[in-house]
Amino acid sequence: MSVKNTVTEIVCEIIGMQADEINPDASFSEDMGIDSLRALEILAAIENIFEITIDPERLKDMGSLNKVIKVTEEHVKCCDNL
């Protein structure tokens, strides 16, 4: 499964929505009312599934589904290049 699909699945499970209900560019906090704790849970789940480590400071760059996918892809590619 692609990074995009896996991340989407993770996010959907944590926020309790279906993939087709999410605007991938919508802001978690401003548009969807998702708090920062849920964002931290998403980060932790992604780390577990992909076996990567993401600096919690990157949370500010993970404010929408597409941004989460982008940050995850960066880290997965980084690990693949090691």
Added chain:
Amino acid sequence: MITFDKIRRYLKQEAPFVFIDKVLEYEVDKRIVALKNVSGGELFSSLHFPEKAIYPGVFLVESVAQTTAVLCYISRKDEESQDTQYLALGGIQQFQFIKPVKPGDSLIIQVDITKRIANMVLVKAVITVDKAVVACGQLSFGVMKDEE
């Protein structure tokens, strides 16, 4: 080790709503191991359930929450803020209740901080009785300020 009397001072909750009896070990900002003896003298034993006393799963979750609160208290950097803040449970992820807990059991509650940023913390918790896992899962918390 941290005694019950100190634990009571660290927590916002008051007995009988204190669900850990002592802290056996801890590493600041990392992990903590606490103990709670489950007693037939507690109110739950006659109510949950009248014919078979089983320690409620939600009390296990509360034990984890309070253990986490103690770890956060002893790990705090800002001593002045402690009186005006409390640790609020934010979420429970995949918490499993594996074996029933009953009066006479001694719970060993191990909490490890997996993520911490700003005023949020994610922990993984494992609760054992006689080294057998009875419950485990991940919880998230946020530090809240007392409203005036």
